Amino acid sequence: AVNGILLGRVNPQNDGVVEITDSVPLFHSNLALLPSLEIALIMIEEHYGSKGLGIVGYFHANERFDDAELGIVAKNIGDHICRYFPQAAISLLDNKKLEALPMGKDQSPVMQLYIRDASKNWKLAGPDGGSRLVIKEPAANAVLSDYISSEKWQDVVDFDDHLDDIKK
Amino acid sequence: GGGGAWEYLCLVRKLKVRRSEKVLKYGLSILNDPKKRSALGPEEWTLYEQLAIAAMDCQCLDVAKVLVDSRLIKLPDVNSCNLKLQDCIKVLHKKFPESKRVVDASYIKLLLNILANVLPIALCGFILLWSTGRLDCMLLEAKGSWAEAEKAYSSLLEDNPLDQVIHKRRVAMAKAQGNISVAIEWLNKYLEIFMADHDAWRELADIYLSLQMYKQAAFCYEELLLSHPTVPLYHLTYADVLYTLGGLENLQTAKKYYASTIDLTGGKNTRALLGICLCTLAIARLSKGRSKDDKESPELQSLAAKVLEKEYKQRAADKLGLLTSALRSLKI
Numbered sequence: 001a002v003n004g005i006l007l008g009r010v011n012p013q014n015d016g017v018v019e020i021t022d023s024v025p026l027f028h029s030n031l032a033l034l035p036s037l038e039i040a041l042i043m044i045e046e047h048y049g050s051k052g053l054g055i056v057g058y059f060h061a062n063e064r065f066d067d068a069e070l071g072i073v074a075k076n077i078g079d080h081i082c083r084y085f086p087q088a089a090i091s092l093l094d095n096k097k098l099e100a101l102p103m104g105k106d107q108s109p110v111m112q113l114y115i116r117d118a119s120k121n122w123k124l125a126g127p128d129g130g131s132r133l134v135i136k137e138p139a140a141n142a143v144l145s146d147y148i149s150s151e152k153w154q155d156v157v158d159f160d161d162h163l164d165d166i167k168k
Numbered sequence: 169g170g171g172g173a174w175e176y177l178c179l180v181r182k183l184k185v186r187r188s189e190k191v192l193k194y195g196l197s198i199l200n201d202p203k204k205r206s207a208l209g210p211e212e213w214t215l216y217e218q219l220a221i222a223a224m225d226c227q228c229l230d231v232a233k234v235l236v237d238s239r240l241i242k243l244p245d246v247n248s249c250n251l252k253l254q255d256c257i258k259v260l261h262k263k264f265p266e267s268k269r270v271v272d273a274s275y276i277k278l279l280l281n282i283l284a285n286v287l288p289i290a291l292c293g294f295i296l297l298w299s300t301g302r303l304d305c306m307l308l309e310a311k312g313s314w315a316e317a318e319k320a321y322s323s324l325l326e327d328n329p330l331d332q333v334i335h336k337r338r339v340a341m342a343k344a345q346g347n348i349s350v351a352i353e354w355l356n357k358y359l360e361i362f363m364a365d366h367d368a369w370r371e372l373a374d375i376y377l378s379l380q381m382y383k384q385a386a387f388c389y390e391e392l393l394l395s396h397p398t399v400p401l402y403h404l405t406y407a408d409v410l411y412t413l414g415g416l417e418n419l420q421t422a423k424k425y426y427a428s429t430i431d432l433t434g435g436k437n438t439r440a441l442l443g444i445c446l447c448t449l450a451i452a453r454l455s456k457g458r459s460k461d462d463k464e465s466p467e468l469q470s471l472a473a474k475v476l477e478k479e480y481k482q483r484a485a486d487k488l489g490l491l492t493s494a495l496r497s498l499k500i
Contacts, residue, residue: 001378030405032377034412039442042494064346072380163439166484 002028002158003077005041006057006091007048018056018087022048025158032073037080040159045084055084059111061093068094070114075122082116090114090122091133102145109133110141173198174208177218188225195219196231220303224310232310236303302333309341317341332362343375351375366392373405382413400432400440407443416454423447427468435475444472445498469499 004025011017024044027036045055058081060074070092078090090113097110113125113133125131137143147153157168173194180187195215198204208215216235223232301324308317321338325331335358342351355372362368373388389406396402407425410418426443433440448469473495480488 030374030377030408032380032382032412033405033408035408035443035446036439038446039494042497043490046493046497047490064344067346071378073378076380163442166438166480166487 001031001063001071001073002026002061003031003074004059004158005044005055005081006059006089007044007053008056009053010056010087018089020056021053023059025156027160028158029160031077036159036163037077039163041080041084055081055088057081057085057089057091059091059093062095065095065099068092068096068112070122070124078114078116078122079120088116089125089131089133101141102148107135107138107141109135110144174204177215181214181218186225188222191218191222192226192228192231195222217303221306224306227310229307229310232307236307302331302337305334306337309337309344314341314345330361332358332365335362336368339371348375348379363391364395366396373409377409382409385409386413398432400429400437403429403432404437404440404443407440411443411447411450414450416451419447419451419454423451423468430472436479438476438479441472441476445469445476445495449498473499 002025004023006020007022007024008018008020011019024040026040030036041055048054058074058078060070060077062069062071070090074090074092078088081088091111092114094110094112097106097108100106101110111133113131114122115125115131117123125133135141161168176194177191177198180191195218198208198215199219205212216238220232220235223229223235301320305317305320305324308320318338318341321334321341325334325338328334335354339351339354339358342348342354352372352375355368355375359365359368359372369388369392373385373392376382376385376388386406386409389402389409392399392402393406403425407422407429410422410425423444426440426447429437429440430444435441448466476491476495477488480491
C-alpha cells in the first residue's frame, strides 16, 4: 500500500469548498508505524505553512486490486489528520477506475472520497449530496494517462525514500 | 554464458531480489540469441525457471506458459531413462530371483553401473518434473485460478510435505485473495516447523502491522532479534513498533533499540536518530510530575539532534531548515 498527504486550503470565498492543491507522497512500507508519520507531518506542516497551505486530507492506495475498502490503518491516519484539520477527507484510489483510464474518456476522478460523519465514522461520499470530489482541470485524467504510459512513477520520491537517503 | 545479462540474472538470483521487469528483458534477450543460448548449456534450465517466474510477476502469462512448457519438451530423456531403469531391474530380478540376503560381487557391480549411468539423469528428471509441477501451479496462481492452483499445490504437498516454497505460495495465495486470517493461520503453522525462516517472520509481522496488531508484530520482531541480533533493520523496526504501541516502558525500550540501531549502523541511520528525539519527547511527556530520578538525561537527544543537523548540512542543505524546525518542535 502507499499513502500521501493532501495539502490545500479552504476556499476564501466559500468555506464549504476545500481546495486541494498539492500532495506529498509518504510511505510505501510499514504504513502503520507512527514515528515516520509524526516526523513527516511536522515537516510537511512547517514547509507548507510558510506558503499559506495546510494539511487538508490523506491519500491511500490499497495493495490488492480487488480491495476497495478503506482499511483500518487508513481510517486511523485519517483520524490523526482530522486533529490538524477537522474537515479533512480521505481519498482512496479506485483501482478499477485506474485500470480503465487509458481505455475510456472518463473525466471523473479515479479516487473515492471519504468524509467523517457526526459520529466520527468514515463514510463514502456518495452522489446523494453531501460532499463531492471535483477535478478543476478537465484534462487531468488525460495527463494522468500520459504519465502512466511514460512511466513517470519512477521519478516519484516519497518520504520513505527521503528517510533512507536524505539527499532525495 | 550470455555476457553482462547473464551476470545480472545470476546476481538477482543470488541476492534474491525482485526485479522482474529487468530480469524478463535481459533473460529474453539471451533466449532470443541462439549463440548465447547454447553457450548456457545446462544452465538453460535455471534461466527458464527464473524467466517464467519473472514473466508471471509482470503478468506476461503467455510468455510464462511458453517457458514452463518448454521445460516439458526435454522430458522424453527422462522417459527413456525410466525405460532403461526398468530394463535394469528386470535383468536384476532374472539374475537374482530369490536372493534377498546374498550379496554378490557381480550384483554390486551391476548396481553401481546402473547408478552411475542412469541415476544422474533420473535425478535431474525428477527435479525437473517436480519444479515444473511447481511452475505449473504458479502459472495457475498468476492467472487467478485460485481453486485450481490450491488443488494443485495441495497435491504437490502430499508428495513433498516439507517443501517450503509450496507452503509459502499457499500463504501468498490466501493473502492475494484477501483471506488475511487464513494467511495468518497458515503462516503461523509454517513457522512452527520452519522457525528459522526470517523472511516468513517479517511477512507475518507485516500482516499483523496492516491489521494494527502491534503486540503480535512485536513478538515476530523479538523472534527475529533472537536469531539475528546484529541486523539493524530488525532493531529499527522493533523500536518503531514499540513506539507505536506507546506506554512508558515501551518508549524506554524503543529508545534503547534506536540507540542499538545507531550503534550497528555507525551512527548514520536517519530514522533511528529521529526516533531518539521522538522517544525522548514522548517519555518526557509521560513522566511529567514524576520524581527527578525517573527523568532521563537529555544528552542522547541533543547528540542525535547534532548528528542530524550535521548530516543535513552536508548532504541535504536545502532541507536543513525543515529539519531544524522539526527538531525545535520536538525539544521539550
